Amino acid sequence: MDTLQRFLFENAAVRGELVEISETWHQVQARAAYPAPVRRLLGEMLAAAALLTANLKFNGMVVMQMHGDGPVKLLVVECDSELHMRATAKLAEEAVIPGEATLTQLVNAGGHGRFVITLDPKDKLPGQQPYQGIVPLDGDSVAVVIENYMLRSEQLDTRLWLAADEKVARGLLLQKLPGEGGSGAQVADTAETWNHTVTLASTLRREEMLATDINTLLRRLFWEETIRVFEPRHPRFQCSCSREKVGNMLRLLGKEEIDAALADLGKLAINCDFCGQHYEFDKVDCAQLFAAENPSDAMQQAGTARH
Template sequence: MTDQLKKYLFEDRSVRVQAVRLTDTWKAVRANHEYPPAITHLLGELVAASTLLAANIKFDGSLVLQIQGDGPIALLVVECRSDLSLRATVKMREGHDVPVDGNMQSLLNPGGNGRFIVVLDPQRKAPGQQAYQGIVPLEGDTVAEALQHYMKASEQLDTQLWLAADDEHAAGLLIQRLPVHGGEQAPLLSEQAAAETWERAGTLAATLKRDELLQVEIDTLIHRLYWEETLVAFDPLPVSWHCPCTRERVANMLRSLGEAEVQDIVAEHGQVDVTCDFCGKPYRFDAVDCAALFTPATPAADSESPTVH
């Protein structure tokens, strides 16, 4: 496993520590896109954050982090599934220059209309069930600050994040204060003792430098920060790139556009070309393919209809 997320607990079970450092997965995210450095840094931080948060959610489905804005970047989006496989992309707004020293506010929120959106999408929905969606204004200059604002606004557990990305790595550290009673907690821990552990964990994590987060292996990094503490370590979890796009999914998308619109595209261009925003894979539908999209299939004996996920 080249890319891993690792979890630790303080000995009194009052603070969770998680760290991730991505190399191959991050290169796969960037393989089909050339982003300016400022955008690379933002997207990489969101990718690292998605794995740290998805690892805390015990459900079968996807965590989607979206930042929508009114600046040069229209949308940053990362989808991380419960097995920590992920995909990510950026949508730029035409006619906007990307400043070299741009931060999250200047790139996404110059007009104050930016939003941070968290979506929890179950793999198997009950009838009538919708994905959960939480939306807050885009506050802070970094992805970490925006996420911490979201966690506070949605009354989540106290959480602090440190995120970084460059051309080679995307990395992050998360510390989270756990309830004193229940779950993984020591049942006799006092509120005061838990508060002291939380303060100590945050103070030590605040000494972390960006270059350390990007360049130092996780176990070494955690030892540097918490060498005086006793931590319980858990088995590492693999993180990987995954894009579920298929020709059938693209075909269903074209069907949703309607026959008239698809035929208009064919009339103008001779075919329909679709490129996946995430992995860059091209799909081509010629005139015959497009006509077949709207031709009812003849049922075959003993055949099963394909299931679209």
Template sequence: MSELHKFIFEGLPVRGALVRLTGAWTEILARRQANSATGAWPPPVAELLGEMAAAGVLMQSNIKFNGALVLQVFGDGPVKVAVAEVQHDLALRVTAKVLGHVQPADRLPDLVNVHNKGRCAITLDPRDKLPGQQPYQGVVPLHGDHGEKLARLSDVLQHYMLQSEQLDTTLVLAADAKVAAGLLIQRLPAEGEGNLAGKANEDEIGLNEHYNRIATLASSLQRDELLELDADTVLRRLFWEERLMRFPAQAPRFACTCSRERVANMIRSLGREEAEGIVEEQGGIEVGCDFCGQQYRFDAVDAAQLFASPGDQPPVTSAVQ
């Protein structure tokens, strides 16, 4: 079962979270494999998406937000865009658009940042939008302050959190064909006049030292350990000298928000003329969900009803009891 474990370090402004996506991740890969129209993602793309899924769960779990967190990376490599979406209840889904050839050894710069023009976007999309309310989005480049390419997704997200949220963050991410996992350590903002004035006092210096020590321990976690060891073992090995307060585990899961109604609305947005043209050429309209592989088919009658006025709809009859 997929698990998310959140914890804090007692007496210190440092929090952490560890996620291991097992069943949720293998279901995503199995659905993609079973989709005859697409087939499985190349291993480097699947690894990137697994890391994005783990990172999305970690980031969503740290905010009080009733809506979707959408993590995207896009650029000029063979992967035009990769997306991980995590809902407030930790339901997640991922997809990617791959238009070029992917080599087995390709990593983030090769996949989406060939000419150093790649971007990472994090969007918070409220579930119940107020009139005129727009999603919040932050965008950062896939390079550091001096133009150097960032080699790992964790580097990009650490840079994002520091630049956009002013939060020191340490991330360790890994994924393979069975598990997508991640560890997050984050320094909470200091409070009080010293912080507001931008002055470091002795207490704050000490707290920085605590965060740096814990971040160093987290960074020592190896990829194989993160993928193979259970959460209790990982936390015990890394932080056996620290006092942890752990919260009840949560269970991320795969879930897709696609529906026939949403597809119908998309077809309506094309307009009657274009929809009728597709029906005439192909005999119907078939749309597949990029996230889960579900196929939706609208034949000529279905498509016509999408554009019929309410008065033109056939009457609904019901049996009399």
């Protein structure tokens, strides 16, 4: 079972999380065959998204994206407050992926890559829009990119260790708790304890992460520390696509563009990039999409399409 374990250092202003994702990761990979370097990046993003989402007091969806001008055009992971997750990647046509390609080579080859985090509340207030943070793709690993984002956008000292292969995605997050002021000695002590926990975690290597379950990792890394462990949580794969959402997407394209596509194709076929679910919309279906905008025209088109 996929597991996320939160913990708190009793004698240090530091919190942490460990996550292990295998079942969800297998579900993601079952939808597409990614080259090994792409698979590694997407798996690391999956682990990172679970770690960041579990830290937020937020009811909604966290969407994490990396997009750029390399052979990989987009990496995207979505995770909601219940740790329901989905992920996908888009490659350029006829993309050539070297076996040891780095994040920079894959996504940021021309230096125009961007890292985007979107917080989309589930129950929006009137007029409320999703929050979106966009920064340059600063770093040559998923962990470093996210660390730089957190420091720049959230002013939070955050460290991440991530690893993924075809079997499992694991991650460790440490975060310095926000300070409440205090004397110079207290500030120095906070910095010292933070540096100490980061030093301990920095002994962790990718191969060890991939080979070791998170409970063992927690004991192995921090066996000398006093740690409070919380009730574990369990990420799982769940796609939020639906026929209604696909219809809303088609409506946004506009009636003129939809009519032109129907004239060429007869019907519209859409597959969900995340789960592979297939949706079809014929002339009657598409006429109904625009019924609320112009009911009389929609009814006339629907009647014509049925004859």
